[in-house]
Amino acid sequence: MTQNIIQLSDVSKSINDHTILYNINLEVRNGEFLTLLGPSGCGKTTLLRLISGFETPTTGKIFIDGKNVDGLAPHLRHVHTVFQSYALFPHMNVYDNIAFGLRCHKLPKKEIKERIAEVLKIVKLEKYIHRKPDQLSGGQQQRVAIARAVVNRPLVLLLDEPLSSLDYRLRKTMQIELKQLQRKLGITFIFVTHDQEEALSMSDRVVVMYEGGIEQIGTPRQVYEDPQSLTVANFIGETNIFKSEIIAVDGKMYTVSIEGKRRIIKSPHSFSAGQKVNILVRPEDLRVWGQAEVENTQDMFPGVVEEVIYKGTTVDLIVRLSHNQLVSATEFFNEDDDRLEYAIGEPVWASWLSGWEVILPHEE
Amino acid sequence: MKNDSTFKLFSLSIVWVWLLFFSLVPYGLVIIASLLSHSENNLIQLPFTIKNYIDVNNIIYLRILEKSFYLAGLCTLICLVLGYPFAYIIARMKSSFKGLLILLIIIPFWTSSLIRTYSMIAILKSKGIINSFLMGIGLIHTPLPLIFNNTAVLIGLVYNLLPFMVLPLLTNIERLDNRLIDAARDLGANRLTTFRKIILPLTMPGIIAGCILVFLPAMTIFYIPDLLGGAKSVLAGNLIQNQFLISQNWPFGSAISIVLALLLAMLLLIYWKSTRGKKERDLL
Numbered sequence: 001m002t003q004n005i006i007q008l009s010d011v012s013k014s015i016n017d018h019t020i021l022y023n024i025n026l027e028v029r030n031g032e033f034l035t036l037l038g039p040s041g042c043g044k045t046t047l048l049r050l051i052s053g054f055e056t057p058t059t060g061k062i063f064i065d066g067k068n069v070d071g072l073a074p075h076l077r078h079v080h081t082v083f084q085s086y087a088l089f090p091h092m093n094v095y096d097n098i099a100f101g102l103r104c105h106k107l108p109k110k111e112i113k114e115r116i117a118e119v120l121k122i123v124k125l126e127k128y129i130h131r132k133p134d135q136l137s138g139g140q141q142q143r144v145a146i147a148r149a150v151v152n153r154p155l156v157l158l159l160d161e162p163l164s165s166l167d168y169r170l171r172k173t174m175q176i177e178l179k180q181l182q183r184k185l186g187i188t189f190i191f192v193t194h195d196q197e198e199a200l201s202m203s204d205r206v207v208v209m210y211e212g213g214i215e216q217i218g219t220p221r222q223v224y225e226d227p228q229s230l231t232v233a234n235f236i237g238e239t240n241i242f243k244s245e246i247i248a249v250d251g252k253m254y255t256v257s258i259e260g261k262r263r264i265i266k267s268p269h270s271f272s273a274g275q276k277v278n279i280l281v282r283p284e285d286l287r288v289w290g291q292a293e294v295e296n297t298q299d300m301f302p303g304v305v306e307e308v309i310y311k312g313t314t315v316d317l318i319v320r321l322s323h324n325q326l327v328s329a330t331e332f333f334n335e336d337d338d339r340l341e342y343a344i345g346e347p348v349w350a351s352w353l354s355g356w357e358v359i360l361p362h363e364e
Numbered sequence: 365m366k367n368d369s370t371f372k373l374f375s376l377s378i379v380w381v382w383l384l385f386f387s388l389v390p391y392g393l394v395i396i397a398s399l400l401s402h403s404e405n406n407l408i409q410l411p412f413t414i415k416n417y418i419d420v421n422n423i424i425y426l427r428i429l430e431k432s433f434y435l436a437g438l439c440t441l442i443c444l445v446l447g448y449p450f451a452y453i454i455a456r457m458k459s460s461f462k463g464l465l466i467l468l469i470i471i472p473f474w475t476s477s478l479i480r481t482y483s484m485i486a487i488l489k490s491k492g493i494i495n496s497f498l499m500g501i502g503l504i505h506t507p508l509p510l511i512f513n514n515t516a517v518l519i520g521l522v523y524n525l526l527p528f529m530v531l532p533l534l535t536n537i538e539r540l541d542n543r544l545i546d547a548a549r550d551l552g553a554n555r556l557t558t559f560r561k562i563i564l565p566l567t568m569p570g571i572i573a574g575c576i577l578v579f580l581p582a583m584t585i586f587y588i589p590d591l592l593g594g595a596k597s598v599l600a601g602n603l604i605q606n607q608f609l610i611s612q613n614w615p616f617g618s619a620i621s622i623v624l625a626l627l628l629a630m631l632l633l634i635y636w637k638s639t640r641g642k643k644e645r646d647l648l
Contacts, residue, residue, distance in 0.1 A: 052550055074549040087547035091565045100561070101551035152551065 004063075005030040005155055005188050006051060006079075011060030013046055020046050021212045024060065028156070028190060029205075033182050035191045037199040038209035039235065044192045047209070048158050051190070053077045065155055075104070080149035081158040085165065086141045088133040094120075094144050095129040101152040119151045122181065139170045146181070156188040163198065175202055196236045200224060208232045230363050233280050240286065240327040242279040243362070246271045254359065259301050259323045267359045276362035285356040286329040288317055289349045290342070300349040303327070305342045317342060319350055398618035407614045416619035425603065425620065429627070432600035435514065436582035439521040443529040443578045444571065446522070451533035451570075455540075466534070469527050477524050481591050484520050485511065488592070512594030520588040525581060529574035536570025572635065580628060600624050 006028035013021040021043045028034050036044040049055040050062060053074035062069050069077055080101070089097050095116060102112045120126045123143040133141055142162060149157055159178075163171045179202050182189045193199050199206050200220040208215045208223055208231075216228040227233035230241070247262070248255040254271055255264050258279060271277060294300065306326065307318040317329045329350065342348065398416055400408040419425075454465050472480060487493045490507035498504045510516055540563065548558040564571075586601030593599070598606070600620070607617030 054546060054549075073554075074546075075552045075554055081547070081550045083543055083547055085543060087541065087543040089544060089547070089562060100548070100553070104552035104554075104557055148551065 003030065004028060005065055006190075007063040008047075008050075009061050009063075011050065011057045011062060013043070013050060013055060014058045019212055021050075021057075023213060026207065026214065026217070028188060031186055031188055032204040033179065033189045033191065033202060035193060035199040035203035035206045036209055037193060037196060037206050037236070040194055042209045043212045044194075044209050045160055048081070048160055048190065048192055051156070052079055052081050052158055078154055079156040079158055080152055080154040081160060082145045082149050082162045084161045086133075086145040086162075088141055088144055088148070090133055093130050093132055094125060094136070097133070097144055098148045098151050100148065105152070115151055116147075119147045122150075122184070123147045138166050139174065142166065142174060146178075150181070150185060150187065154187065156190060157182075159189060159191045161192050161194070163193070164195075171198075178202065200236070208235065210235070225358075227280070227358060227360070230278060230280075230360055233358065233360070238283050238328060240281045240283065242281070242325070244277055244279055246273050246275045246277060249273050256359070259321055259325070261299070261301065263299070263354070265357060265359050266355060269359065269361070271359070271361065278360050278362055280358040280360060281327075281352050281356065283316070283328045283330040284314075284332070285352045286327060287351055287353075288319060288329045288331060288342070289351070291347055291349070294349055297349050300351040303348055303350050305344055305346045305348055308342050308344060315342070317348075319348060321350065394618045394621055397614050398622050400615045402613050402615045407612060416615045417623070419616060420619055420623050428598055428603050429600055429624070432583055433627075435518060435521070435599065436579050439518055439525065439582045440529075440575050440579045442518070442522050443526050444575060447526055447529035447533055447574065448571070451530045452537055454530075455534050455537035469530055469534075472527065478587055481520055481524065481588055484516075484523060484592060488516055488519065511592060514593065516592040516594075517589045517599070520592040521582050521585070524585070524588060525578045528577040528581070532573040532577065533567065533570040536567045536573075540566055576632070579631075583624065583628065 004027040006026075008024050008026040011021065011024040011026075012019065024047065036047060038044050046055060050057050051064070053069065053072060053076075056071070064077060064079060089100065092100070098116050098119065099112050102115060107115075116129075117126075120129065123146060125140065125143055125147065128136060128140060133144065136144065145162070162178075163174050166174060175198060178189075178191075191199075191202065200223075203220055205217060206220055206223050207217050210231045216223055216232045218226075223232060224236055227236065233239045233241075242258045244256045244258055246254050247257055249272065252268065253264055253266055254277075255262060256277065256279060257263075265279065288305075289300070301321050303319040303321040305317055306320050309316040309318075313333065315331045315333075317331060319327050319329060321327060327350065397408050399412050399414065401411060401413050401415070403409055454462060457465070485492070488510040489495070490509075490511070492510070494510060495504075495507040499507065510519070544562055544566070545558055548562045549555075553561065583599075584601045584604075586599070586605040589599040590602050590605075604617050604620050604624070607613045607620065611617075
């Protein structure tokens with residue numbers, strides 16, 4: 001048994017001299033929930049279609065379960081797809097839809113029946129086996145599509161933005177159900193989405209893609225807290241960016257100047273003195289204080305509240321700092337800071353704990 | 365609001381008036397004529413009789429009807445076999461060529477089908493284009509008997525009616541969701557299974573529409589067997605035409621028309637029943 005169920009090495013894809021994917025190296029571990037995350041048009045669906053066999057790579061090799069699948073037709077690959085629009089067969093009822101794959105593989109009737117009963121129980125659709133797809137709700141259709149794929153016990157289940165056409169509440173429920181399903185079945189899931197929240201909450205690992213390339217592969221925590229590039233930081237969550245440059249280097253400690261104030265920042269990356277950098281601070285790491293709340297303002301940045309957005313569990317502030325830069329800050333209600341009432345135009349102090357910022361080289 | 369309902373009433377009444385005057389009234393007249401008598405002096409005359417229907421029950425006429433069904437059925441089958449791949453290829457085409465190809469299917473409609481049938485004579489006759497070509501390249505030494513027989517009628521019917529098969533199929537296949545084909549392939553279906561289980565059932569409405577549009581005119585079109593079939597090939601269409609124009613026996617011609625119409629209506633009814641029953645079964 002190989003550790004990696006799918007392996008892509010140096011895969012690229014061009015259509016009519018137009019590069020869609022380049023330099024894709026990806027190892028998918030057996031049993032993990034992997035998410036391909038990126039804005040639309042970044043090539044994530046194409047990557048999925050390369051694995052399922054609907055597209056052939058221009059260069060590079062794809063291995064499924066250790067075997068090179070070059071030239072292998074989709075119906076001979078032991079991976080199945082849940083399509084974005086479900087693609088349920090409209091002329092078949094739920095039972096026949098789910099039985100389709102099993103019948104193609106010529107399983108005995110009895111086993112087909114058992115397997116379908118089993119999978120229908122998992123997706124909670126026992127009552128609907130005689131319904132046609134157009135007699136089901138969006139969420140039910142979604143479950144049929146998943147059942148139709150997993151009933152074949154694929155090595156890998158590919159899911160192409162399966163939740164994007166559901167409404168917000170149903171999407172939340174399905175996210176949890178999908179995650180539980182994946183744990184229960186132990187099948188490797190490759191999940192495509194452009195929704196970063198979905199990616200972070202469901203995945204074991206996230207592959208962040210941008211314009212046909214892989215920007216970063218890591219756990220949700222890694223890609224969120226330690227983005228490798230400005231693209232990743234910008235795409236996953238909101239972020240405040242301070243443009244700066246390295247003033248002094250002391251081992252892994254770097255002195256920078258932000259808004260005219262010096263700060264010493266620790267970073268695992270290497271920088272040289274004089275190098276232009278970006279300093280990233282997440283809104284939830286940025287603390288905002290009223291004038292009366294603080295005395296020692298040496299490490300704080302003065303600003304004026306521009307906008308207050310009340311969101312129930314949080315209050316989002318947009319603050320204009322003294323050098324005219326706008327930053328956003330998310331303030332949580334908690335016991336030691338219950339005064340979250342800010343007026344527009346109120347002068348405030350902004351700060352963050354040292355070590356919570358990320359420093360990245362400047363990108364053109 | 366008021367204008368809206370007036371317009372609705374107006375447009376609906378046009379449909380009803382149309383149906384009444386151009387469909388129900390003529391049909392009523394044909395039914396009445398089929399129940400009247402015939403003489404040398406009058407096209408139709410009293411008294412009412414069912415003699416005409418009894419006359420239809422004659423082995424000669426039944427043979428003609430049988431042959432018409434056979435040729436029309438064969439013509440429909442050939443049109444389907446030729447038209448389906450044809451429509452499929454055009455419908456799945458992505459190039460800008462597609463519009464031109466659809467135009468090419470429609471262009472023959474701009475010329476009267478009678479004239480096009482005359483031109484078929486020039487192509488099929490013993491010194492026609494096909495035979496001259498085949499003899500010219502030395503493939504055959506005596507001309508193939510391509511005209512004034514059933515083959516000629518069949519060729520003429522297929523040539524004239526093929527677009528009626530292709531066009532409904534084209535629209536149906538164009539609407540077919542590509543993702544369903546992908547899904548079938550993804551689930552392990554090879555090309556043949558995908559075609560049989562997914563593409564064919566989903567394009568069935570187009571196939572049925574095409575078959576009806578080809579079969580009905582193939583049964584009744586009279587100038588094609590007239591021109592290409594010669595004297596030997598009498599089909600239902602020209603049998604009726606002969607009764608009206610040559611024998612001048614309107615009541616008998618009307619009776620054959622009604623019998624033919626009933627037979628065709630029965631076919632449609634059987635089809636309709638079978639699909640309706642199926643739908644109800646699926647709902648259970």
